[in-house]
Amino acid sequence: xxxxxxxxxxxxxxxxxxxxxxxxxxxxxxxxxxxxxxxxxxxxxxxxxxxxxxxxxxxxxxxxxxxxxxxxxxxxxxxxxxxxxxxxxxxxxxxxxxxxxxxxxxxxxxxxxxxxxxxxxxxxxxxxxxxxxxxxxxxxxxxxxxxxxxxxxxxxxxxxxxxxxxxxxxxxxxxxxxxxxxxxxxxxxxxxxxxxxxxxxxxxxxxxxxxxxxxxxxxxxxxxxxxxxxxxxxxxxxxxxxx
Numbered sequence: 017x018x019x020x021x022x023x024x025x026x027x028x029x030x031x032x033x034x035x036x037x038x039x040x041x042x043x044x045x046x047x048x049x050x051x052x053x054x055x056x057x058x059x060x061x062x063x064x065x066x067x068x069x070x071x072x073x074x075x076x077x078x079x080x081x082x083x084x085x086x087x088x089x090x091x092x093x094x095x096x097x098x099x100x101x102x103x104x105x106x107x108x109x110x111x112x113x114x115x116x117x118x119x120x121x122x123x124x125x126x127x128x129x130x131x132x133x134x135x136x137x138x139x140x141x142x143x144x145x146x147x148x149x150x151x152x153x154x155x156x157x158x159x160x161x162x163x164x165x166x167x168x169x170x171x172x173x174x175x176x177x178x179x180x181x182x183x184x185x186x187x188x189x190x191x192x193x194x195x196x197x198x199x200x201x202x203x204x205x206x207x208x209x210x211x212x213x214x215x216x217x218x219x220x221x222x223x224x225x226x227x228x229x230x231x232x233x234x235x236x237x238x239x240x241x242x243x244x245x246x247x248x249x250x251x252x253x254x255x256x257x258x259x
Contacts, residue, residue: 058130
């Protein structure tokens, strides 16, 4: 990949990384909802064992790999799994992701007193070697909340450190994003022609508003990080209060 292509790749990933943050939040929220539902119905006669928590947990685990990959591209540097070592349960989450994605494990397999747990350590084979995944004794909601909180505090810190080195959209980049030739459906041909005929006016508008557009994108990224942390803080306070 040449320098210009690499630059464009970084811009593209940075432009959408807030969506990835919100995807992580979505699946965390679904895990919390599953746990809340179990607790609420625990003393109610119920033989339904079709709680979807493992499906949401699988998707949640996969966001970890996606986040790591996207952060590497955004910061233009190698990020090792060891860089997350101080994040609670980071090694467990990485290994669980491998067990779930590659082996099809249903990780969460126990419900006790209205809470979900993992009943025992997990053994799997990776690259011909036996791997033991040591599982936590805390309930899965608390595990996920502590992990997400630590992960997004780390991500927030990295963005603060890297702020001055992150690429920004140029006027040409914004104009390129309005290239109607790339739109296959959803835009009538006459609308495409109108946009093409007003390219100079669009350029002037972008020039006048570029700083504001960049500021809005940065704010969306920061807000998406804070929304994950806010969710974690809200529920971890509840966990602490009920212990």
